[in-house]
Amino acid sequence: MKNIGIIAEYNPMHLGHIHQIKVIKEKYPQSNIIVLMSGSFVQRGEPSILNKFDKAEIAIKNGVDLVLEMPNIVSLQSADYFAYYSTMILNKLNILDYLSFGVESKDFTNLIANFEAIYLNTHMIEDKLKTYLDQGLSYKQSYIRSLDELAIDSSFMKEPNNTLAFNYYKSLRELKSNINVLPIFRNDNGYNNDEISAKNFQSATTIRKLVHENKYISAYVPLESKIKLEKSPKYHLDDYSDLFYYKSFIIQKDPSPIAGYEPGILNLLNKNFDKTLSEAVDLSHNKRHSKARLRRFIFNYLLDITNEDINSLDKISYIRPIAFNDKGRQVLKEIKDKSDIAMLNNFTDIKDNCNKNLVDIDMKSYKLHNIRSKQLNSLDYTHIAYIK
Structure with missing residues (x-):
């Protein structure tokens, strides 16, 4: 077994x-x-x-x-x-x-062979990645270019x-x-992806968007998920906007020990914060700070998750x-x-x-x-x- x-x-x-x-x-x-x-x-x-x-x-x-x-x-x-x-x-x-x-990818053999090639060339990829990041490219663009320069098939890594x-x-x-x-x-x-597609299955992101918009999801989830989503509280980033405001603006919690912190990240969010965290994230994301990275920092900050915790x-x-x-x-x-x-x-x-x-x-x-x-x-x- x-x-x-x-x-x-x-x-x-x-x-x-x-x-x-x-x-x-x-x-x-x-x-x-x-x-x-x-x-x-x-x-x-x-x-x-x-x-x-x-x-x-x-x-x-x-x-x-x-x-x-x-x-x-x-x-x-x-x-x-x-x-x-x-x-x-x-x-x-x-x-x-x-x-x-x-x-x-349906070609698992080729996929795993490419994974192994990337793994074996990790240090060379990291060196080239830094060069492209310094040129102002996004992380994903830099990564793809690094693979291409080393003649490693990068097409499958775009997914x-x-x-x-x-x-x-x-x-x-x-x-x-x-x-x-x-x-x-x-x-x-x-x-x-948060848009409905012609694919066999819809992503969780698409389904969450439909749920928050009170739209049809029955064709995309098992019955048990549908029942729970209809009957249970549905959580959202903006549920924590007031707490973020209190912690960042009122008590002004020092962000420097927090996991995911880098100079300027909290100032960027604060500058764009009015009433909701989702609005602040939408206005703050850029090539260096993806929306996911900003949101992770927010919750590490709210939970006091520090670099010392990461080290453990x-x-x-x-x-x-x-x-x-x-x-x-x-x-x-x-x-x-x-x-x-x-x-x-x-x-x-x-x-x-x-x-x-x-x-x-x-x-x-x-x-x-x-x-x-x-x-x-x-x-x-x-x-x-x-x-x-």
């Missing part, structure tokens, strides 16, 4: 995610699917549109066997950090046979899922992991299961037998070796996510993992 890992946000879970699970089950019918899922905030620097417990329950009802909560500090970092540390956590479980991810997939591949290589890769062709309009990521030593079925229960027993990683079933399990500062960030993140609901806030302490 194979143990297959997925790194996901399920923001929300949609039919593209269901497709990935279905393909895995077709290839390995007896496999266990273990998902490391971002919880309260996601890598694009946004609040998860649904509560993390709802997301985990939806995943179990749609073919996942075990959902582990990704430490929130990992969720709020750049793509390379996000990929490396989420991969590192899965590697520490000592049970995975494969890491599965979506790609926009966002392929770029993230490479970061997973690179992380496994850097970790000297025994986990194999399992790419799945992803036929959607790209996770950054290599010592992550805990996981928290938040949903599982009977097969997932057996996987948890296997993890306990084969891994030294601590299992936090609830916050009373916290020990000195469980990265208390990182767990504290998880706790604060959930409280911030549900800042308008005292009732929901209490769930992080009392919640019992959903068991199917």
Whole structure:
């Protein structure tokens, strides 16, 4: 029986995610699917549109066997950090046979060969990248030109899922992991795209836009996602505008120790802030500061996530299961037998070796996510993992 890992946000879970699970089950019918899922905030620097417990329950009802909560500090970092540390956590479980991810290429052999070429030429690419960045090009433009100059096929790296997939591949290589890769062709309009397309599946970004506009989503998500999205609070960046104003303008919290800070970034946001964070981000983004980067900084700032916290990521030593079925229960027993990683079933399990500062960030993140609901806030302490 194979143990297959997925790194996901399920923001929300949609039919593209269901497709990935279905393909895995077709290839390995007896496999266990273990998902490391971002919880309260996601890598694009946004609040998860649904509560993390709802997301985990939806995943179990749609073919996942075990959902582990990704430490929130990992969720709020750049793509390379996000990929490396989420991969590192899965590697520490000592049970995975494969890491599965979506790609926009059907030629997996050529795709992996290109990934390996990029990995082996990392230092040369970084040198050329710096040259193009200094010329004022965007990071993506600089990266593509660097690959072209080294005669490495750059065409597939123009697709966002392929770029993230490479970061997973690179992380496994850097970790000297025994986990194999399992790419799945992803036929959607790209996770950054917010427009409905003729592709088989719609991106989570498109679906979130439709949800906030109270438009039709039934054809794009499983029934469980539709029900939760109709009945549950739907979180948005602008829910935190007042708190940002208080922290930046009133108490004037020093941003310099904060993860993602560079001189001028907070001044840029403050200059363009009037009433809402989304407006400030829209007016502030440029070649150097993407919207996602600005949003990640905002939430690192609100949560007091510091560079010192980032420096402790290599010592992550805990996981928290938040949903599982009977097969997932057996996987948890296997993890306990084969891994030294601590299992936090609830916050009373916290020990000195469980990265208390990182767990504290998880706790604060959930409280911030549900800042308008005292009732929901209490769930992080009392919640019992959903068991199917």
